[in-house]
Every structure is written in structure tokens, then in C-alpha cells.
Amino acid sequence: MKKISVLCSILVFLFLISSLILAQTPPDKFLGHEVGADRKLADYDQIQAYFQKLDRESGKIKVLTIGKTTLNKPMIMAVITSEKNMAKLDTYRNISKQLRDAGGLTDEQAKKLSKEGKVIVFITCSLHATEIAASQMSMEFAYKLVTGDTPFNADKVLDDVIVLLAPTINPDGEQMVTDWYRKYVGTPYEGGRMPWLYHHYAGHDNNRDWFMFNLSETKAVTKVLYHDWIPQVHIDEHQMGSTGARLFLPPFMDPPVPTIHPLVWRGVALCGTNMAYDLQKYGYKGVVYARNFTGWWIGACDDTAWLHNSIGLLSEMASVKTATPIYIDPTEIPDSLIEKRIQFPDPWPGGWWRLRNLVDYELILSMSLVKTAHLHKEDFLYNFYKMCKESIEIRPEGQPFAFIIPEDQRDYPTTLRMLEILMFGGIEIHQAKEDFAADGKLYPAGSFVVLMSQPYRPYAQSLLEKQKYPDLRESSGDNPIPPYDNAGWTLPLQMGAACDRIEKPFKTALEKLEKVPYPSITPPEQSASYIILDTRKNASSSVVFSLLKEKAEVYRSKDCIKADHFHACPGSFIIKNTPQVQKQLPGLLKKWHLTAYELENVDNIPKNPLKSHRIGLYQSWRSSMDEGWTRFVFDDLGIPYTTLHNKDFKGKNKKKADLRKSFDVIVFADESPEIIKEGKPDPTSRWARYFTEMPPPYKGGIEKEGVEALKDFVAQGGILVCMNNAGRLVLKEFKQIPASNILEKVDRSKFFCPTSILKVKVDNKSPIGYGMPKEAAVMFSRSLAFRTSVPSGEWDRQVVASYPKEKILMSGWLLGEKYIARKPALVDVKYKKGHIILIGFRCQHRAQSHGTYKFLLNALLYPEIN
Ligand SMILES: [Zn+2]
Numbered sequence: 001m002k003k004i005s006v007l008c009s010i011l012v013f014l015f016l017i018s019s020l021i022l023a024q025t026p027p028d029k030f031l032g033h034e035v036g037a038d039r040k041l042a043d044y045d046q047i048q049a050y051f052q053k054l055d056r057e058s059g060k061i062k063v064l065t066i067g068k069t070t071l072n073k074p075m076i077m078a079v080i081t082s083e084k085n086m087a088k089l090d091t092y093r094n095i096s097k098q099l100r101d102a103g104g105l106t107d108e109q110a111k112k113l114s115k116e117g118k119v120i121v122f123i124t125c126s127l128h129a130t131e132i133a134a135s136q137m138s139m140e141f142a143y144k145l146v147t148g149d150t151p152f153n154a155d156k157v158l159d160d161v162i163v164l165l166a167p168t169i170n171p172d173g174e175q176m177v178t179d180w181y182r183k184y185v186g187t188p189y190e191g192g193r194m195p196w197l198y199h200h201y202a203g204h205d206n207n208r209d210w211f212m213f214n215l216s217e218t219k220a221v222t223k224v225l226y227h228d229w230i231p232q233v234h235i236d237e238h239q240m241g242s243t244g245a246r247l248f249l250p251p252f253m254d255p256p257v258p259t260i261h262p263l264v265w266r267g268v269a270l271c272g273t274n275m276a277y278d279l280q281k282y283g284y285k286g287v288v289y290a291r292n293f294t295g296w297w298i299g300a301c302d303d304t305a306w307l308h309n310s311i312g313l314l315s316e317m318a319s320v321k322t323a324t325p326i327y328i329d330p331t332e333i334p335d336s337l338i339e340k341r342i343q344f345p346d347p348w349p350g351g352w353w354r355l356r357n358l359v360d361y362e363l364i365l366s367m368s369l370v371k372t373a374h375l376h377k378e379d380f381l382y383n384f385y386k387m388c389k390e391s392i393e394i395r396p397e398g399q400p401f402a403f404i405i406p407e408d409q410r411d412y413p414t415t416l417r418m419l420e421i422l423m424f425g426g427i428e429i430h431q432a433k434e435d436f437a438a439d440g441k442l443y444p445a446g447s448f449v450v451l452m453s454q455p456y457r458p459y460a461q462s463l464l465e466k467q468k469y470p471d472l473r474e475s476s477g478d479n480p481i482p483p484y485d486n487a488g489w490t491l492p493l494q495m496g497a498a499c500d501r502i503e504k505p506f507k508t509a510l511e512k513l514e515k516v517p518y519p520s521i522t523p524p525e526q527s528a529s530y531i532i533l534d535t536r537k538n539a540s541s542s543v544v545f546s547l548l549k550e551k552a553e554v555y556r557s558k559d560c561i562k563a564d565h566f567h568a569c570p571g572s573f574i575i576k577n578t579p580q581v582q583k584q585l586p587g588l589l590k591k592w593h594l595t596a597y598e599l600e601n602v603d604n605i606p607k608n609p610l611k612s613h614r615i616g617l618y619q620s621w622r623s624s625m626d627e628g629w630t631r632f633v634f635d636d637l638g639i640p641y642t643t644l645h646n647k648d649f650k651g652k653n654k655k656k657a658d659l660r661k662s663f664d665v666i667v668f669a670d671e672s673p674e675i676i677k678e679g680k681p682d683p684t685s686r687w688a689r690y691f692t693e694m695p696p697p698y699k700g701g702i703e704k705e706g707v708e709a710l711k712d713f714v715a716q717g718g719i720l721v722c723m724n725n726a727g728r729l730v731l732k733e734f735k736q737i738p739a740s741n742i743l744e745k746v747d748r749s750k751f752f753c754p755t756s757i758l759k760v761k762v763d764n765k766s767p768i769g770y771g772m773p774k775e776a777a778v779m780f781s782r783s784l785a786f787r788t789s790v791p792s793g794e795w796d797r798q799v800v801a802s803y804p805k806e807k808i809l810m811s812g813w814l815l816g817e818k819y820i821a822r823k824p825a826l827v828d829v830k831y832k833k834g835h836i837i838l839i840g841f842r843c844q845h846r847a848q849s850h851g852t853y854k855f856l857l858n859a860l861l862y863p864e865i866n
Helices: 002-022 027-031 044-057 089-100 107-116 133-147 154-160 171-184 203-207 216-228 262-281 355-375 377-393 412-424 457-464 491-495 538-549 579-592 625-637 673-678 703-715 724-733 850-860
Strands: 061-068 074-080 119-125 161-166 233-240 247-249 287-289 311-318 326-328 351-353 402-405 430-432 436-438 441-443 448-451 500-502 510-512 530-533 554-557 573-576 597-599 607-610 615-618 642-644 665-668 719-723 739-741 756-762 775-780 786-788 795-802 809-811 824-831 834-839
Touching (some): 027 044, 044 061, 044 074, 061 133, 074 133, 074 216, 133 233, 161 216, 161 355, 203 625, 233 262, 262 377, 412 538, 412 850, 538 573, 615 625, 673 724, 703 724, 724 739, 739 824, 756 824
Parallel strands (some): 119 161, 119 233, 233 311, 247 287, 615 642
Antiparallel strands (some): 326 351, 430 510, 554 607, 756 795, 824 834
16 A cells, blocks of 8 residues: 555656646746736847747747847747657658759649648847747747647647748847837837837838848848748738827738739738738727738738749738837827728727737737638648749730840859859759850850740749839829839849840750859969959959958049050049069959959059048938948958948037048938938938937037038048938028939829839949949939039039939839939039039949949049049
């Protein structure tokens, strides 16, 4: 009897121990507060630690590191599925891949694979770091899935579905936002915006990078999307303004990108309305669909799925002030959201709104999506195959057969970079093994061919063709109905690469590229006295920046340089070949895939000396994304610079700041003159209502004092570069400047051009136009067009680029072409000893428009004119 009771005690003890080991820790217990509690946030370190703990406690979750952030944090993603599936993840990833590469499968084989396979659902959270609710929710969502605390039979559902959950795809931002919030909680600045971007380079624009892959975070997630896991369903969870609907869910509104398969939109609507249905079932109010967010691609995270034949979804919760609750008075709700509508059957009446509300909505919608994926498992897998198969086999009427990217390009290294970008997005590229003809034009062997017959045809076509944004107005006198963001994005135009659309089928020997064929670079023999770098290639400038750092003697040619073995454009770099240059050059040329030429004698070449310029880049405390992208371009191309803040424009001891003493070039990225000068938007602008004061160290702008310091800087020989709207500061503040912005007061019903690509004519013999083609494609985005005049006094001006007389639009949408026809787009204004470079468009737009980088590079490498 005693023996039995001892045995019993041991068994009970073992049971308790094992349940202790196996029990999963709920996030509130781990964090010490409820998820989404008022004024409480988990930061990235805590989120990571929680997921790792859950991984140790459950066989249904596995935490993977999918990459590194820009600031070197690990990016984590949890895989959540049944334990049985967990043992066969590679098999299921492979099935996904097989279904995507549909060409080799029969319908029967695809059906079999759809039965055997598991649907992969990717949930990404808080890309926009201030939209922080989803990152918090992710912990509770994971916990509920692994413990079966779900509105469905979790065992059954997780047997069909593999959930990929990234608690945040902007970990650096998550940490910045939580640190900032904690610092100011309990002060008047609680829940206010940060003075810097919530991604080191991109801020909010980290959701415009999903075809360009500039950011390490985009790269890590894209690897999951189109290389490693190939999910059929992807949702990216966001937040929007506070006073409107409580939640936006798809379907989206018009217009759609024409190349997207209709089944994508049906799948999106099916998942979106199921989420709305489930929320309604539990009494959640204020859910809207088919408003605000369109089916026009903006290079956003979830949207990119549409072009890859996958179901791409977006959720947008109404925000609180980071973690601080807000009260919305019923009268503050917009008129359009107080009546019941079909897309909005249950208006929210107003009242208190807290972070926990957001977490609750997001838990339901995320659960609903997983359930829908389970209910339609075979359908989603098979239709993914079907869409990819049709992309390969069916060429719709009037659609191109291929695009050809000739090997002979003005800037070959940049073209190769474009191929790298296209391939990373999942595009198949071939290279011709022989000379051939297509649409009546001859192409040499080595040309790159992007056949439209490929699984991701909608994506390939959308990136390579010119966009025509549809005018949705009922009558031409109405105000334009703008797209959500850009109307045009054509990548070869942005990157300045020649690319031909081919309509008729052709046959030639093609080889599929496994990687980009970078040429092997042979450095010059090093015997000649001078090295020549062609200014048409952006990489030449990068090499020159490095050599200038080493005190190299550099000139820019005033004219073409013609020799037996090469021909270089005006502005090309002539570098004296010294032992130091010889040491550096081979490595630099290899790094930039650049060819250099040699010349023994340069006596007869007209040229100007080029000095190493000290570059300053202005950064306001209102977090300008264009400043961030400019910084990205500088870092990417190896350009040395110093960041300048408002205080640097103000002198000490009642003296004006002497900017010229420390700088040769000062760059202002696109920003409004009011923000630069006063740190506040123009009170009449539509941005004014979003303005909130910053804590004292970050208040104000460069002030009048800073403007005066800039005038002195230019007068004393400095080069002031003003990109896009920054130019308006100079036009306003520098009296007698012989230039004005003709679009300053033009009504948008008359002239409208939402982020689109326009044609300009370039004077490529002028120092700012060096290396550019005579006709170029520029990105117009809330941009300027100038009128110059005959100068007086100590002023002068040189028009570097201007819009042509007609046919200005290349991709996107342009209303009122006549307003900018024949008008300057870029002006080099001379004032006393210095220059003001007014670049009226976005020449380094989102670090995408490599084709117009040269305008900026030339301003930074302005030679001494003699
Ligand atoms: Zn967002």
C-alpha cells in the first residue's frame, strides 16, 4: 500500500514537472502587462525574447532568422503549424515552388500536389513602426494558435495551413518608436511623432521599396516571398488615421493594374470579406472596404503579391497615439462615415479608442484569414498553379511577347544592377547566344531577353512597360481623381536603361540566366600617364569620390575624348596616374564593374580641374523621406558627406554661421520652404492639420539667420543644391533670382501630374548635364517647372534641362501638358562666385531613378571653371 502511494506521488510529481515544462507562457505573464494595455509597449528585444521562449515551449512554433536589419538587428519570423507538418517543411516549400514553376506540370499533377501540399499564409506586422499594434498582437496571436485558444479547431486548421508570422518587418523602427514613446510618456509630447525617420533611410517609404529592394529589410522578406517559401496568401497589417473607419479591409477600389490575374482580385475579396464577416459576427463596428486603397500598384509590400499571382491583403486599423488612448467625439467623425452603406454597414459611433481595441480587431482578422486559408486550401494551391500556368502559356490579346534589354547601354553597370533587381523579384531573364531580329530590329548576341511567358508575367510586364493611369473623372472639368501614390514607375525609364517592347514572337538561341553576368574587369596596364573614366556611367563618379579622398589629381573634360580604343563624353574624368591611383584603381573598378581607359597625353584636351568637395546634407527635424533616400544614395555610391541640422545654420556669439568655411556643396532634399525655415508647414497647406509641436530641442527651422548664411555661402563660391520643393525656398528668399516656379499657383484641375515619368531635353555639355543623354526620363512628383529671365547684377542662369514642346508624358498620368511645355526643369543659377542648382524633379527618387542620379552627382563634382 505504501509502495503504491509512493509511486502515485512520483507520477503526480512527474506530471506536474512535465506540464510545467510543456506549458506555454502567455504574453501578458511574460511582459508583466496585458498586450495592448494603455501606455504599455513591448519593444523589439522583448518581442524576440517572447517568440524564442514560445519556440522552446511548443513544437508547433519554430523561430527563424530571415536576415539583418539596416542597423544590424536580427529579423525574426515564426513558422506556426502542426507538429506533423513541422517535420516536413521542406517538402511543403518545395510543393509551393513546383506549383509556381507551373510549366512542367500537368493539371492532374497540380491537383495531386494541391491535395498533398499545405497552404502558406504570410502575416507581416508593423512595417510602419508607429503602426505598432500588430507587432504587439503578434505575440498573443502566436500564443493562441499554439495553445488552441482559437475560434476554430486549431489542430485541424494547422494541419492544412503553414502560418509564417513576422512580428515586425521593421525591427529598427520598432525599437526607435518604443524608446521615443517611453521617453516622453507623461509629458505634453506623449504619443507624438519622432523628429527622425522610423527607418534609418526610408521612413514611411519603406513601403515603396518592394520592387527595388534597396533596404535590407525588403530583401529579407522578399527572399521569404519569392524564393524560400512562396506563400499563396500574404497580409501586411497597418494603421491609418484616427477619426475615420475603425478598420479598412480589402476588396480594394479602382483602378486595378491591368496585368493582374482576375483570380487574384477574387481571392482578395474572398479573404477580405470573410475577415469582415467574422468581425461583424463578434460585433466589431466600423469596418469598411472598397474605399481609400486602390488596386493600382505603388510598390508596397502586400501589393507586390498581386503581381506574383498571390492573394495580397492589407489591413488598416484606426490609430491611437502610439499606445495612448484617444477620445473621438461623435462630431469629429467625417460625414461620409456616419450613414450605413453597403461597404460600411455598421458605423462606429465614436468614444474612447485604445491600443487594446486594435489588438482585438487584428486578432480576429488574422484568425479569420488562417481559417479561410484552411477552408480553401486545395483551391488556393491549385489556383496559384493555374495563374502561373496561364502566365506562361496564354498571351492575352495585344500584350507583348517579350522585352529586350540590349547589351549596348550608356551605363552598363547600372543596367546590370537593374537585371539583379529584376531577378531578385522572381523574373526570369535569358541572354541571346546569337544575333537575331525582333519586330524588325537587329539585336546582337549577348542581348538580354525577358520573355513574357513566365510564372510572374504580370510582375515582369508591369515593371518593364509604360503605365497609363486611367482618368476616372466623369467630365474633363472635374478635379482629377488622384492615385494613392505613384501613377508610373517603369523601371528601365527610371534607371536610364534602353529596353524595347517586342510585340511579335521570334525565335533565337537563348540561355536562361542563373545569375547576373558581371564582366571580368581588366584594370589598365598602368603604364600610361592618365586614366579616363566615362562620365555616362554613375559608377565613374563613385570611383572618383574614392580617388579624391586619396588626393588624386582629377579633371573633367570640357569636350568629347576620342581615342583609338574608346570614346568618352564631355565631363569625363581625367585622372593622373600616380602610384596611389595605381594601388586603388583595380579594386575600385572591380567593385563597380567599371572599365577604365588609358591615355598618355591629355595636353590637347580642354579640361577643368576637379577638387574634392566637402559636402553637407541638410536634415530637418520633420523626418523627410527624401533626405533619407538622398543619404541612402550617398552611402550606396560611396559619397562622403556631413549631416547638417538647424543649429549648424546659426552662428555663435551674434555672428552669422560661416558655412563656406566648412563646406563646398550643401544639399537640400525635397522639403517645403516653410519646414526648412520655420520647422512648420505652410498653414494653408493640406499638411498643416497634421502638424504637432516637437519637444524643445527639435523645434523650429534654420530661421531667417540660416537663409542669410546660405546667401553668403553661395556668394563666397559655395554650391547650393535644392531638390524639388527645396528650390522654392531659394525662389522665395533670394531676391532678384532670375527664375520662378510657374506651377506655384496653378489649380490642380488645370495641371496635375501624380508621381509620373516625364521627358526632358538635356544640355549635356553643361557641367550639370554631363554624361546624360540628350533626352532623358525624369520623375515628376509634386515638382516644379521654371521660368527664367534675363539676369541682372551679379546673377546668371543656365538652363540644363527643359520639357519638350509636346509628348512629355512617358509613364503615368499628366493633365495640362501645355503648362510645362518648353519650360526649364533644371537650372544652374550663378550668384556672385557660387551656384544654386535648382533640380525641379526627383532626380534620386526613392533611390530608384539611377538614370538621373548624374544631375546630383555632377553638382557634387562641379569642376573649377576656367
Ligand atoms: Zn502603414
